[in-house]
Amino acid sequence: MSDLHSPEEVVEAQLQAYNRKDLDAWLATYAEDARQYEHPATLLAKGHDEIRARALLRFQEPNLHARLIQRSVMGNVVIDHELISRTFADGTGTLETVAIYEVQAGKIKCASFISGRKSLD
Template sequence: MSRNPVKAQLEAYNAKDIDAFMACWAPDAEIYAHPDTLLAKGHVGIRDRHLLRFQEPDLHARLVSRLILGETVVDTEIVTRNFPDGLGEIDVVGIYDVADGLIRKAWFIMGVPRF
């Protein structure tokens, strides 16, 4: 993989830079709650979902580990979020399918928020 769009999207996520974030995703990309619940599709859906998320003042994802197997990237992260019940952390596993330097599909496995 000549460019790592997963690394770039994580940096843009933490910077809350929607344009840099979207530059990492294919125009027809899909995001799922693992295994098959569609959360967002295409640039419009992904942008809208993340513009809302980027409004959280304490949003930050800390990379714990990254495994790259060909065009599949698996990240383990601890994400700080402003949940309705207050500030907390959640364990997240992200599985990314990459092609031509862009994320085509992503699946997320979410833990239980800790407050």
């Protein structure tokens, strides 16, 4: 794996595409057979089709934005602590999230999410 596609760079590209709401660029950071989980082992989506479908509605939220609070990198694992602005069924607000990304061959192979505190505006 070249330095141009280090795990940290892949995850950063994913974050930037997420904040631009560029679904195609965001999905391009994921491996074709990637999996997303609610930590530790509840499967949310597998493969590009399911991951795209899961993200499609979220990317339509007008205030969607992830603010990186802290990032840790150990080998091919990147852990982001984020505060995500969202539009929930009960109003706008933020959700504290930890995302654990496993990067292989320059793509996110596995993403696992821990949802924390939700606050309404």
